[in-house]
Amino acid sequence: MRIGVPREIMDHENRVGIVPAGVDLLVRGGHAVLVQAGAGLGSGISDEDYAKAGAKVVSDAASIWGEAEIILKVKEPLAPEYGMVRAGLVIFTYFHFAAYKALTEAMLEKKAVCIAYETIERADRSLPLLTPMSEIAGRMAVQEGAKYLEKPMMGRGILLGGVPGVAPAQVVILGGGIVGTNAAKVASGLGAWVQILDTNLDRLRYLSDIMPPNVHTLYSTPYAIQESVRLADLLIGAVLRSGGKAPKLVPRGYLSLMKPGAVIVDVAVDQGGCVETTKPTTHSNPTFIVDGIVHYCVANMPGAVGRTSTYALTNATLPYAVELAGKGWKRAARENREIARGVNVVDGRITHEAVAEAWNREYTPLDRVLAA
Numbered sequence: 001m002r003i004g005v006p007r008e009i010m011d012h013e014n015r016v017g018i019v020p021a022g023v024d025l026l027v028r029g030g031h032a033v034l035v036q037a038g039a040g041l042g043s044g045i046s047d048e049d050y051a052k053a054g055a056k057v058v059s060d061a062a063s064i065w066g067e068a069e070i071i072l073k074v075k076e077p078l079a080p081e082y083g084m085v086r087a088g089l090v091i092f093t094y095f096h097f098a099a100y101k102a103l104t105e106a107m108l109e110k111k112a113v114c115i116a117y118e119t120i121e122r123a124d125r126s127l128p129l130l131t132p133m134s135e136i137a138g139r140m141a142v143q144e145g146a147k148y149l150e151k152p153m154m155g156r157g158i159l160l161g162g163v164p165g166v167a168p169a170q171v172v173i174l175g176g177g178i179v180g181t182n183a184a185k186v187a188s189g190l191g192a193w194v195q196i197l198d199t200n201l202d203r204l205r206y207l208s209d210i211m212p213p214n215v216h217t218l219y220s221t222p223y224a225i226q227e228s229v230r231l232a233d234l235l236i237g238a239v240l241r242s243g244g245k246a247p248k249l250v251p252r253g254y255l256s257l258m259k260p261g262a263v264i265v266d267v268a269v270d271q272g273g274c275v276e277t278t279k280p281t282t283h284s285n286p287t288f289i290v291d292g293i294v295h296y297c298v299a300n301m302p303g304a305v306g307r308t309s310t311y312a313l314t315n316a317t318l319p320y321a322v323e324l325a326g327k328g329w330k331r332a333a334r335e336n337r338e339i340a341r342g343v344n345v346v347d348g349r350i351t352h353e354a355v356a357e358a359w360n361r362e363y364t365p366l367d368r369v370l371a372a
Contacts, residue, residue: 001069002069002070003018003032003069004036004070004072005036005073007061008042008073008075008303009080010078010282010299010303011284012283012304013300014043014309015302015309015313016042016045016074017073018033018072018318019045019314022314023053027055029322029326034055034056034063034067036061043306043307044307062084068089070090070091070321070324070325071091071092071093072092072093072317072321073091076093076094076096077093079102085112086110086112087110087111087347090112090324091107091112091113092320093117094116094117096271097358098243098354098359099270104350104361108345111347112345115342115344116344117317119344119352119354120341121338121341127242128316132312132315133309134177134240136308137182138178138181138182138183138267139185140304140305142190142192144265144296144298144301145160145171145234145265146160146169146190146234148263148296149169149261149263151261153287153294155263156233156261160190160234170234171183171187171194171232172194172228172229172235173187173196173197174236174239174250176196176200176238177198177240179240181207183236187234188212188215191214193216194214195228196211196215197220197225201219204218229255229258230258232258232259232262233259235258235265237249237267237268237269241354244354244355246268246271246274248273249275250264250274250276251276252277258293261293264293266297270299277291279295280297281295281296281298282298283300283303286298320342340366346369347369350363351369
């Protein structure tokens with residue numbers, strides 16, 4: 001099998017789809033790996049590192065896309081890449097189709113095989129390829145929120161942890177999953193007052209047991225959210241609906257209840273955001289202000305820490321990439337239900353129910369496609 005790894009073209013996306021150890025493993029398995037020149041530089045990996053591991057370093061993206069049978073990426077194809085996608089090409093990456101209609105339509109039109117990292121799902125409902133980036137994004141949410149609370153960044157001018165005699169910032173986190181838990185760890189460690197809202201009482205009990213005393217849990221309802229945003233110096237959106245759009249938990253009207261200069265970090269932006277006023281931003285222009293509230297909504301937050309993110313991500317993706325290369329996507333999907341749950345689009349059909357629902361399109365069960 002020929003595996004292609006193009007250089008990411010999203011703004012300040014420093015991650016890359018494979019590391020030299022992964023190249024070595026695939027080459028030992030009899031596969032050819034093509035890596036675009038410069039693809040690993042943002043993660044501290046040189047072309048020579050890839051070549052030593054057995055990759056063929058290719059100068060241009062078109063050759064990668066044209067020769068490969070499987071494309072390994074980090075972020076979804078962007079518009080300049082659509083023209084290089086062809087029927088039957090397997091693309092293994094984060095897609096987040098429910099948030100991007102143009103991307104969905106392009107991949108349907110091209111009849112590609114789109115296997116989404118974010119919907120690879122185990123029997124226990126865990127998401128092994130989303131988890132490492134959620135851990136990073138949760139921790140970064142506090143790091144970035146603390147920075148944008150500074151007055152030169154148009155924030156309230158508050159130190160997250162306070163100092164003796166001065167109260168710390170109040171951090172409200174919507175969602176007690178991987179993102180929310182990691183955000184709470186960092187925020188509480190810095191000394192902030194932290195509140196986590198979730199609808200899963202078992203999860204709230206667990207968090208109450210493991211978190212330090214400055215972390216508080218609250219059952220999430222519209223009323224509870226409305227009251228909590230009044231308190232928040234930093235509001236972190238950390239909700240997830242696997243494969244689907246994030247629910248809008250914070251309507252624009254709630255912003256008038258917040259303190260002027262408060263900060264919103266909506267980690268759910270990849271799935272459309274859980275705040276009504278969310279819109280995707282970039283590392284070059286990360287924030288905007290609505291009704292006096294600073295919004296940080298970077299759609300590829302972990303790309304800022306490329307080295308950490310790349311190694312964390314590829315530790316998780318590599319076993320699946322090896323299986324896809326060794327068996328082909330159809331056999332791999334038949335034999336591994338985790339991979340099957342990751343298949344979102346095949347031959348012009350949507351095979352993930354949440355994606356079909358997001359765009360009111362026909363849903364085709366994958367089993368029907370595999371049986372054809």
